[in-house]
Amino acid sequence: MDHETAGQRSEQVIGAISEAVIADRQFLRTTLTGILARGHVLLEDVPGTGKTLTARSFATALGLSFQRIQFTPDLLPADITGSNIYNDASGEFEFSRGPIFANVVLADEINRAPPKTQAALLEAMGEKQVTVDGETYPLPDPFFVIATQNPVEQEGTFGLPEAQRDRFMIKTSLGYPEADGERLLLDRRADRSERTPSIEAVLDAEQVRQLQQVPEHVDVDPRLRDYIIELGRWTRFDDRVEVGISPRGVQRLFEASRARAAVAGRDYVVPDDIKEMAHPVFAHRLVLNADASVREIQPADVITDALGNVAVPAVEEGQPKPTQAAANGGAPDPNTRRPTDSTNSGQRQSPPSQPDSNDQSQHGGHSDRSNR
Numbered sequence: 001m002d003h004e005t006a007g008q009r010s011e012q013v014i015g016a017i018s019e020a021v022i023a024d025r026q027f028l029r030t031t032l033t034g035i036l037a038r039g040h041v042l043l044e045d046v047p048g049t050g051k052t053l054t055a056r057s058f059a060t061a062l063g064l065s066f067q068r069i070q071f072t073p074d075l076l077p078a079d080i081t082g083s084n085i086y087n088d089a090s091g092e093f094e095f096s097r098g099p100i101f102a103n104v105v106l107a108d109e110i111n112r113a114p115p116k117t118q119a120a121l122l123e124a125m126g127e128k129q130v131t132v133d134g135e136t137y138p139l140p141d142p143f144f145v146i147a148t149q150n151p152v153e154q155e156g157t158f159g160l161p162e163a164q165r166d167r168f169m170i171k172t173s174l175g176y177p178e179a180d181g182e183r184l185l186l187d188r189r190a191d192r193s194e195r196t197p198s199i200e201a202v203l204d205a206e207q208v209r210q211l212q213q214v215p216e217h218v219d220v221d222p223r224l225r226d227y228i229i230e231l232g233r234w235t236r237f238d239d240r241v242e243v244g245i246s247p248r249g250v251q252r253l254f255e256a257s258r259a260r261a262a263v264a265g266r267d268y269v270v271p272d273d274i275k276e277m278a279h280p281v282f283a284h285r286l287v288l289n290a291d292a293s294v295r296e297i298q299p300a301d302v303i304t305d306a307l308g309n310v311a312v313p314a315v316e317e318g319q320p321k322p323t324q325a326a327a328n329g330g331a332p333d334p335n336t337r338r339p340t341d342s343t344n345s346g347q348r349q350s351p352p353s354q355p356d357s358n359d360q361s362q363h364g365g366h367s368d369r370s371n372r
Helices: 003-018 025-036 051-061 077-081 115-127 179-190 205-217 222-236 247-263 271-285 290-294 299-309 322-327 357-362
Strands: 041-044 066-070 082-087 092-097 104-108 129-132 135-138 144-149 170-172 241-243
Touching: 003 025, 003 051, 003 205, 003 247, 025 041, 025 051, 025 144, 025 170, 025 205, 025 247, 025 271, 041 051, 051 066, 051 104, 051 144, 077 082, 077 115, 077 129, 082 129, 092 135, 115 129, 115 144, 170 271, 205 247, 222 247, 222 271, 222 299, 247 271, 271 299
Parallel strands: 041 144, 041 170, 066 104, 104 144
Antiparallel strands: 082 092, 129 135
């Protein structure tokens, strides 16, 4: 599948899901980007915003099998992976597959299950296989998890440790729809007899596998690769951050940026792809220090500062500028060329040095960690 066809298929999937889910198209693009990049998605939002419907709609539109796992405090690892059950007729133990054996798995309220159960799911996410009683069973291909958690009810929950949150390529949220969106929700409900909307499949499993291969052939200019690296490194030298973006996080932004370009129907990455994916890929990987928590600073604030302070690589005149690409819906202008190397552009930034006290107060305390 070429990049133009990938862009068309992606728009068809997003259009189909929009018929059921009242959500911003950027949210749908971000979620689809995670799927194309062969990552997993964490949705954090209040109840009733459509998280479950979103996961089910993606599975239906992509023509994939779907399983929903409701996480509870008494959920066991075997309830997810499956277990060996004795068969009286044959006199042998047979493996009974758990709900993890589906293309799309919805881990609903993942933070309500104990850590041991969470670990069973996260191991399957990382390895694409499960091991039960010494036997290894591969998971279906494609396979991805859409997990949800409620940010307002923390009593009786088990928050995901930082190392486990890092397993999710993207963390995003739907938010409340605008008034027009809620009116559309009621109008659609009035026109059907079923409580839950349904959509038709746009792709099948084989086409999804082909679609996931397209980002592997998307070009990222060397200057933009350096830009991704500098964004990650910037967070490691911020006084508000206890643990900055890891090398794996930097690689995930690289992969997500390529997938975002594929969703837009391009075979090359532009700076806007990186900027758009920086928050959903980076924010949940940051660990802020106690002082930042007291000051009610959010990880998103750090990512915003990084995007504002790290210089965007210059692009040659006549290339698709970020604003131009955005105006075209992410698609390239047919009269423009792809980025090429030019002199005195795209030089890597050195890690930020220690600012004076005035600069620190103005720029969120950004300084070299080694001088603290």
